[in-house]
Amino acid sequence: MRDGVKLSANVYLPLNGPARLPTILERTPYGKGADIAANHLALVEHGYAVVVQDVRGRYDSQGAFDPLRQEGPDGYDTIEWIARQPWSDGKVGMIGGSYRGIVQWKAALTGNPHLKAIFPIVSGSDEYLDRFYSPGGAMKLGHRLGWMSENLQAPGFRPDFDKFVLHLPLRTADIAATGWTTQLWRDVTAHPLYDSFWRNLSVIAHIDRVKIPVFAIGGWYDNFAESDLAAYNALRRTSSTNRVLIGPWPHNMSVGFKGVDFGPEASAPIRNLQFEWFDQWLKGKDTPVVSQPPVKMFVMGANRWREDREWPPKDARPRHLYLESNGVLADRAAAHDPQDRFTFDPRNPVPTRGGAVCCNSKLFPWGPFDQRPIEQRPDVLIYSTQPLKQDTEVTGPVNVVLYVATTAKDTDFTAKLVDVFPDGYARNLTDGLLRLRYRNSLERAELATPGEIYRVTIDAGVTSNVFLKGHRIRVEVSSSNFPRFDRNPNTGGPIADETHLVKASQTVYHDKEHPSQVVLMVVPGKG
Numbered sequence: 146m147r148d149g150v151k152l153s154a155n156v157y158l159p160l161n162g163p164a165r166l167p168t169i170l171e172r173t174p175y176g177k178g179a180d181i182a183a184n185h186l187a188l189v190e191h192g193y194a195v196v197v198q199d200v201r202g203r204y205d206s207q208g209a210f211d212p213l214r215q216e217g218p219d220g221y222d223t224i225e226w227i228a229r230q231p232w233s234d235g236k237v238g239m240i241g242g243s244y245r246g247i248v249q250w251k252a253a254l255t256g257n258p259h260l261k262a263i264f265p266i267v268s269g270s271d272e273y274l275d276r277f278y279s280p281g282g283a284m285k286l287g288h289r290l291g292w293m294s295e296n297l298q299a300p301g302f303r304p305d306f307d308k309f310v311l312h313l314p315l316r317t318a319d320i321a322a323t324g325w326t327t328q329l330w331r332d333v334t335a336h337p338l339y340d341s342f343w344r345n346l347s348v349i350a351h352i353d354r355v356k357i358p359v360f361a362i363g364g365w366y367d368n369f370a371e372s373d374l375a376a377y378n379a380l381r382r383t384s385s386t387n388r389v390l391i392g393p394w395p396h397n398m399s400v401g402f403k404g405v406d407f408g409p410e411a412s413a414p415i416r417n418l419q420f421e422w423f424d425q426w427l428k429g430k431d432t433p434v435v436s437q438p439p440v441k442m443f444v445m446g447a448n449r450w451r452e453d454r455e456w457p458p459k460d461a462r463p464r465h466l467y468l469e470s471n472g473v474l475a476d477r478a479a480a481h482d483p484q485d486r487f488t489f490d491p492r493n494p495v496p497t498r499g500g501a502v503c504c505n506s507k508l509f510p511w512g513p514f515d516q517r518p519i520e521q522r523p524d525v526l527i528y529s530t531q532p533l534k535q536d537t538e539v540t541g542p543v544n545v546v547l548y549v550a551t552t553a554k555d556t557d558f559t560a561k562l563v564d565v566f567p568d569g570y571a572r573n574l575t576d577g578l579l580r581l582r583y584r585n586s587l588e589r590a591e592l593a594t595p596g597e598i599y600r601v602t603i604d605a606g607v608t609s610n611v612f613l614k615g616h617r618i619r620v621e622v623s624s625s626n627f628p629r630f631d632r633n634p635n636t637g638g639p640i641a642d643e644t645h646l647v648k649a650s651q652t653v654y655h656d657k658e659h660p661s662q663v664v665l666m667v668v669p670g671k672g
Contacts, residue, residue: 154223155178157196159193165232168193169240171185173198211329220249236259238426239263242362254348265362267362267364267398275372279578290310291322298324299324304324316330358422359377359387364398367395368503390440396504396506402512407445421434444538446536458540465662466663467661468661472527480657495522495623495625498573499513509628524623529565540668541607542666544663546663546664548659553649555581557630559603561620562605564612564616576605592637598659
């Protein structure tokens with residue numbers, strides 16, 4: 146590297162082939178291993194040189210691990226090294242998922258002329274919005290502490306997920322999760338706002354620097370799907386070469402959910418798509434990938450793939466469903482309707498039950514789950530339509546607009562979209578949270594006045610699902626989803642330093658003057 150640090154890599158070359166080859170690079174913090182992986186072998190047999198590298202500070206590579214800052218410069222220098230090798234023709238593509246996808250975006254931002262195309266999988270495009278905080282300003286607690294406990298733990302330390310997610314104050318939760326203090330966690334907790342610290346690290350904030358073709362893969366039950374789609378939309382403003390594919394899977398790309406069957410078409414030929422993508426951009430071959438529609442998404446419920454040129458689909462139209470008393474979700478707001486109330490106790494938060502969580506399914510189960518056990522709680526409000534008279538396809542972002550009041554200076558409100566089957570099974574589709582202090586902006590905090598009514602919008606994620614005839618559309622409203630998101634202590638103080646938790650009395654209004662609602666993108670002809 147430019148500072149003299151040496152990074153360790155495995156280099157795989159075909160036994161027979163041209164003297165100079167295009168190269169596929171994968172950079173990983175999880176150990177490059179000693180033997181060639183099946184995916185890498187397939188690429189070698191397809192006529193590529195393959196380089197698999199341990200990133201700085203991990204496994205056989207030198208230096209200190211600094212995941213927020215190192216991957217752009219180190220990616221650039223590694224690509225330069227590849228281009229100088231006698232077996233390289235100077236053209237490089239990158240592969241990998243999760244962190245191994247993040248490093249691709251970071252390298253693409255550098256503008257290295259030898260990098261010709263990337264293929265990031267379940268990676269997202271923003272450090273704040275994807276990996277540490279949410280679009281509503283809450284910490285993605287289970288995600289981050291779980292990852293740190295597995296990858297940054299002190300020698301001999303035995304972390305306990307169920308204990309360290311409860312640790313207070315939040316600022317020292319890294320010690321509970323890893324056994325020692327980490328600079329990464331201290332940096333993150335010092336910047337709860339989306340400030341210049343995060344903007345400087347963001348890919349999507351600087352995506353105009355990405356001048357190469359990008360094929361991004363995401364999953365409806367993966368933490369990064371919303372950001373993968375946002376990155377595609379940002380790139381398509383200046384280029385038509387980019388592609389995005391979203392399937393019905395979680396972070397590990399598996400469709401093997403217990404008790405859930407998305408049909409025989411649920412998987413996708415990722416390896417073949419990689420061959421076509423890199424043959425097009427590294428070998429100059431004409432492949433089918435560039436002539437097909439750039440957006441491909443799996444429509445759950447119908448269990449089929451949908452191709453389009455835009456996200457959300459151009460023909461999708463917003464449909465407003467309004468919250469009413471007695472748990473009703475209706476097409477019109479009620480003229481006069483009582484409000485609903487519940488008590489949020491952060492000592493007894495609503496537990497996370499599946500969803501687009503990350504990154505260890507044993508510690509933190511992901512995907513579709515029956516939400517009925519959650520719906521029995523007194524601090525969860527549920528609103529449902531009547532059984533649908535026809536299939537209704539919802540494909541796009543999900544937003545929930547609430548008119549709320551609280552007894553606290555700061556609190557949270559959550560929303561979850563659920564597909565209710567005729568037998569009562571309630572399958573979660575997507576969810577989100579808004580921290581009330583960030584109701585107007587993630588860039589500044591504004592405490593609430595207890596008792597005042599606020600109009601808030603919860604970004605509840607993205608989905609594509611057909612609510613079949615006889616099913617019901619349901620929205621759950623509460624104030625916690627733990628440990629997917631950290632608990633709001635309800636005190637109004639700095640959340641990272643708080644050790645005192647207090648209850649908050651929450652009110653949700655729904656009448657003509659306060660039309661609380663869910664806004665869904667419905668595809669015409671499908672409801």
